[in-house]
Amino acid sequence: DNQMTQSPSTLSASVGDKVTITCRASQSIGDYLAWYQQKPGKAPKLLIYRASNLDIGVPSRFSGSGSGTEFTLTISGLQPDDFATYYCQQYNSYVTFGPGTKVDMK
Amino acid sequence: QVQLVQSGAEVKKPGASVKVSCKASGYTFSDYYMHWVRQAPGQGLEWMGAINPSGGSATYADNFRGRVIMTSDTSTSTVHLELTSLRSDDTAVFYCAKDFGGVELLLPSDWGQGTLVTVSS
Numbered sequence: 001d002n003q004m005t006q007s008p009s010t011l012s013a014s015v016g017d018k019v020t021i022t023c024r025a026s027q028s029i030g031d032y033l034a035w036y037q038q039k040p041g042k043a044p045k046l047l048i049y050r051a052s053n054l055d056i057g058v059p060s061r062f063s064g065s066g067s068g069t070e071f072t073l074t075i076s077g078l079q080p081d082d083f084a085t086y087y088c089q090q091y092n093s094y095v096t097f098g099p100g101t102k103v104d105m106k
Numbered sequence: 107q108v109q110l111v112q113s114g115a116e117v118k119k120p121g122a123s124v125k126v127s128c129k130a131s132g133y134t135f136s137d138y139y140m141h142w143v144r145q146a147p148g149q150g151l152e153w154m155g156a157i158n159p160s161g162g163s164a165t166y167a168d169n170f171r172g173r174v175i176m177t178s179d180t181s182t183s184t185v186h187l188e189l190t191s192l193r194s195d196d197t198a199v200f201y202c203a204k205d206f207g208g209v210e211l212l213l214p215s216d217w218g219q220g221t222l223v224t225v226s227s
Contacts, residue, residue: 043219050210089151089214
């Protein structure tokens with residue numbers, strides 16, 4: 001089983017800030033890593049796949065990087081709509097989600 | 107555009123079974139796996155498994171194997187999730203999600219609105 005961890009679990013930030021979330025896999029997953037955004041009461045939304053590819057319609061302030069076991073999601077210039085919980089997910093071997101990172105208002 | 111419409115909320119007693127449906131439209135149903143993901147109140151996302159609507163073969167996560175059955179009906183473009191022997195900690199929102207497809211297999215991309223299942227005596 002490939003376990004996923006995320007840090008931090010909560011992140012307090014202000015509009016305009018640059019925000020970085022880290023995701024680690026217990027075993028190498030190549031670049032089979034996705035990021036999702038979820039707002040309360042809503043379904044998750046795919047942001048990034050294959051570690052660094054933005055899904056259609058995702059703003060360019062979102063970026064992803066990494067390979068192997070360590071990955072990052074960066075939001076360059078946090079917008080009011082970005083306050084949400086972010087999950088990483090590996091799909092190298094079945095599917096495993098990270099525990100999530102809540103980005104809230106400082 | 108892809109649309110996944112799930113069945114309505116359910117309330118079940120412990121030990122019972124529940125069946126949740128997910129009707130797909132806007133794409134070729136049989137060409138893409140469908141995933142099911144559970145989210146308990148205030149908790150994270152938990153993958154339950156995925157079904158290939160073409161042929162109906164399913165892969166289940168270890169945590170649910172033996173208690174979950176995924177089926178598909180290509181005539182109505184609908185997938186079903188049945189969870190048996192319900193416990194109070196099965197109370198959750200259940201999501202279906204269409205696979206991205208192509209080389210990005212096992213990547214949930216488009217999600218249904220979720221179905222709340224409450225297990226309570």
